[in-house]
Every structure is written in C-alpha cells, then in structure tokens.
Amino acid sequence: MTLMNTYGTRTTTLVKGEGPYLWDNEGHRYLDALSGIAVCGLGYNYPALTQAICAQSQKLLHCSNLYVIEEQVALGQALVEVSGMDKAFFCNSGAEANEAALKIARKFGNDKGIALPHVITAHNSFHGRTMATLSASGNTKIQKGFGPLVESFTHVDYNSIAAIEAAATPNTVAVLVEPIQGEGGIKIPDANYLPALRALCDAKGWLLMLDEIQTGNGRTGRYFAFQHTGIKPDVVTTAKGLGNGVPIGACLAKGAAAEVLQQGNHGTTFGGNPLACAAGLAVVKALTEGNLMARVTSLGERIKHNLSEGLRNNPKVAEVRGCGLLIGVELKEDCGGLVEAAKQQGLLINVTAGNTLRLLPPFILSDEQADEITSKLVALINAF
Numbered sequence: 001m002t003l004m005n006t007y008g009t010r011t012t013t014l015v016k017g018e019g020p021y022l023w024d025n026e027g028h029r030y031l032d033a034l035s036g037i038a039v040c041g042l043g044y045n046y047p048a049l050t051q052a053i054c055a056q057s058q059k060l061l062h063c064s065n066l067y068v069i070e071e072q073v074a075l076g077q078a079l080v081e082v083s084g085m086d087k088a089f090f091c092n093s094g095a096e097a098n099e100a101a102l103k104i105a106r107k108f109g110n111d112k113g114i115a116l117p118h119v120i121t122a123h124n125s126f127h128g129r130t131m132a133t134l135s136a137s138g139n140t141k142i143q144k145g146f147g148p149l150v151e152s153f154t155h156v157d158y159n160s161i162a163a164i165e166a167a168a169t170p171n172t173v174a175v176l177v178e179p180i181q182g183e184g185g186i187k188i189p190d191a192n193y194l195p196a197l198r199a200l201c202d203a204k205g206w207l208l209m210l211d212e213i214q215t216g217n218g219r220t221g222r223y224f225a226f227q228h229t230g231i232k233p234d235v236v237t238t239a240k241g242l243g244n245g246v247p248i249g250a251c252l253a254k255g256a257a258a259e260v261l262q263q264g265n266h267g268t269t270f271g272g273n274p275l276a277c278a279a280g281l282a283v284v285k286a287l288t289e290g291n292l293m294a295r296v297t298s299l300g301e302r303i304k305h306n307l308s309e310g311l312r313n314n315p316k317v318a319e320v321r322g323c324g325l326l327i328g329v330e331l332k333e334d335c336g337g338l339v340e341a342a343k344q345q346g347l348l349i350n351v352t353a354g355n356t357l358r359l360l361p362p363f364i365l366s367d368e369q370a371d372e373i374t375s376k377l378v379a380l381i382n383a384f
C-alpha cells in the first residue's frame with residue numbers, strides 16, 4: 001500500500017453521490033447521515049453548486065493573491081453580511097483557519113507589549129492537526145508523540161467560566177472554544193456560557209475566538225451557532241461545510257481583531273482562490289436565500305424526537321442531544337461497533353469520543369429519509 005496508514009484499513013470505496021445517497025464501487029447504496037463529517041450539508045451533486053464549479057473551472061481556477069479575486073471579494077462580503085463580522089481571511093482547511101486565529105491572538109498580544117501571549121482553550125476540544133492547533137486542542141490522544149508542543153495554551157474545563165477565571169494570567173490574550181464541542185461528543189454548554197464568556201473577555205480585554213469549523217454554515221439551524229446566543233465573537237473560524245466538499249476555510253474577525261494582520265503578516269498560495277470561493281458563494285446562497293436553515297431546525301427536532309421516543313426504554317442510552325442537524329446519542333458504553341452494523345444496513349454514521357453516536361446528515365433530507373435514519377438507528381441501538 002503506497003498511502004500512509006493515517007486512516008487505518010478502510011473497507012468501503014465510495015464512487016458516486018446524489019442528494020443524500022452515496023454508492024460504493026459494488027453498486028450498494030447508502031443513506032448518508034455523516035455528510036463527509038459535516039461537510040456536504042447540501043448533499044451530493046447539488047445543481048446550483050455543481051453548475052457554479054463547472055462555470056468557474058471554465059473561467060479561472062487560480063491566479064494567486066497577488067491579484068484581486070472577484071469571487072473572494074464577493075464571498076468575503078457574503079460571510080461578513082451573514083455573520084455580522086467585519087473582515088475575512090481565506091485558507092484551505094479548518095486547522096488553517098484556526099492557525100490564522102491563533103496568529104491574530106499572538107500578534108494582538110505582542111502589539112500590546114505582551115511578549116509571551118497565552119490562550120485559554122478547553123479540555124475535550126478539537127481544533128485541528130497542525131502543530132499549533134493540536135497543541136490548542138484539549139485532547140492528549142492527538143498530541144501523543146508530537147512533543148514538544150507549541151507553548152502557552154492552558155486547557156480548562158468546558159462550560160465553566162470559573163475555570164477560565166482561575167486560568168487567567170497577565171499574559172492571557174484570548175479564549176478559543178467551540179460553541180458546541182463536536183469531536184468531543186456533541187457537548188452543548190449552558191445557554192449562558194457564551195454570553196458570560198463574552199462579558200469576561202470584554203472585562204479583561206481578551207479576544208473571544210469561536211471555532212465554528214463544524215458548527216458553522218447552517219449545521220445548527222443558524223448560519224453560525226453563536227447566533228443562537230445574541231453575542232458576537234471577535235474572531236470566528238469555519239471550514240467544513242463552507243465549500244460542501246471543495247476545500248476552503250475562513251477566519252472572520254471584528255473590530256480591533258480584524259485589523260491585527262497587516263500586509264506581509266500572513267498568507268497562503270491557494271487560500272481564497274477563484275474555484276473555492278465560487279463554490280463557497282454557491283453554498284452561502286443556497287443556505288441564505290431559501291428556507292434551508294429553518295429546515296435544518298425542523299429536521300433536527302424531528303430526528304431528536306424520534307430517537308428519544310424510540311430509545312426511551314433503553315437503559316444503555318445516556319442521552320439524546322443536539323442542535324439542528326448536529327445530533328449525538330450518548331451510550332453508557334463504547335459503541336464503535338454500531339458504525340459497521342449501520343453500514344451493513346445501508347446507513348452511514350459516525351461514533352466520536354468512543355461512546356457517542358454522531359449524526360451529521362445533509363440538510364436536504366426529506367421527512368421520509370430522516371425517518372428511515374431514525375428507525376434504522378433505533379432498531380440497531382436497541383439490538384446492540
């Protein structure tokens with residue numbers, strides 16, 4: 001095998017998708033409740049996106065950030081409007097979007113005369129696999145073997161303002177958290193967590209930075225999950241769903257944070273290229289011009305309700321929780337075996353944090369397709 005073993009042995013070869021369905025190379029069809037891990041919210045072969053990509057590929061794929069890129073300007077404008085942030089920087093992945101955020105935090109500190117700026121992040125968090133983002137992540141599994149880590153992160157309990165206050169030092173410049181922890185097992189904080197964090201950051205002069213790589217782009221029923229709360233962060237990062245499969249990430253910033261990076265401070269060859277931004281624009285349009293995000297909310301309620309009902313008497317189920325189409329079923333034991341069992345029944349799911357079944361279905365499901373997901377899962381979990 002000529003591929004590095006980073007993903008272990010994989011047994012299924014997917015070759016084609018249409019709507020919420022995928023096909024393998026033996027012709028089996030799967031209903032997708034994973035969306036390429038929160039990427040393909042519009043499902044597969046979404047006509048407006050496919051057309052935008054085809055048209056852009058005939059016009060201009062790439063030209064470098066030495067030139068004005070119309071599609072990048074337009075996508076920046078669209079994201080600023082939908083988020084209430086001020087400025088955008090484009091890159092190619094979630095980890096890179098968080099790298100940009102962390103560079104903003106460091107330089108924000110340096111500019112204030114803090115030579116050793118320090119960022120507070122949460123236990124059980126996931127921010128990516130580059131050196132800085134794996135160091136920021138509160139997950140020793142992804143750090144093991146890669147020391148020395150990038151310094152000056154302090155990890156504290158998620159959903160605790162007191163823990164953040166206790167970790168503060170004169171060198172603290174920013175707090176970086178997920179509005180809902182995704183990889184960590186769909187952990188939803190108290191409704192007051194982000195507002196209280198906003199107030200604390202304001203009082204201390206820190207940047208509030210939200211990692212919405214997974215929760216952004218309509219996944220929770222709002223464009224960004226922070227929009228459920230009424231507060232705005234200083235920095236928000238996103239990626240996964242933004243290109244619906246075309247690699248793109250973005251770091252959005254507001255106020256002083258939007259002015260930290262100046263000419264020569266940061267950059268990337270591919271970031272914000274015409275193809276990726278044409279795709280991103282088609283995605284933002286699809287999400288904002290129709291009722292798709294309201295549909296995410298109602299589909300999410302339907303799925304959660306059906307799962308809660310179907311699993312009500314199952315003593316192995318700890319909790320069904322979620323927001324929009326980011327849904328977790330926490331079991332009281334490891335449930336990795338459910339992934340293969342579901343696949344045998346033509347359903348693609350994921351298990352994260354060992355014991356939490358994670359559903360991230362595409363937004364374009366019909367009610368019948370949503371019900372097929374829940375009835376299959378209820379039967380599988382109750383037989384598990």
Ligand SMILES: *Cc1c(COP(=O)(O)O)cnc(C)c1O
Nearest residue numbers: 093094095126127128182213214
């Ligand atoms: C997936 C994810 C990342 C990393 O994104 P990549 O594109 O894989 O680098 C970072 N943060 C969160 C919350 C994620 O879900």
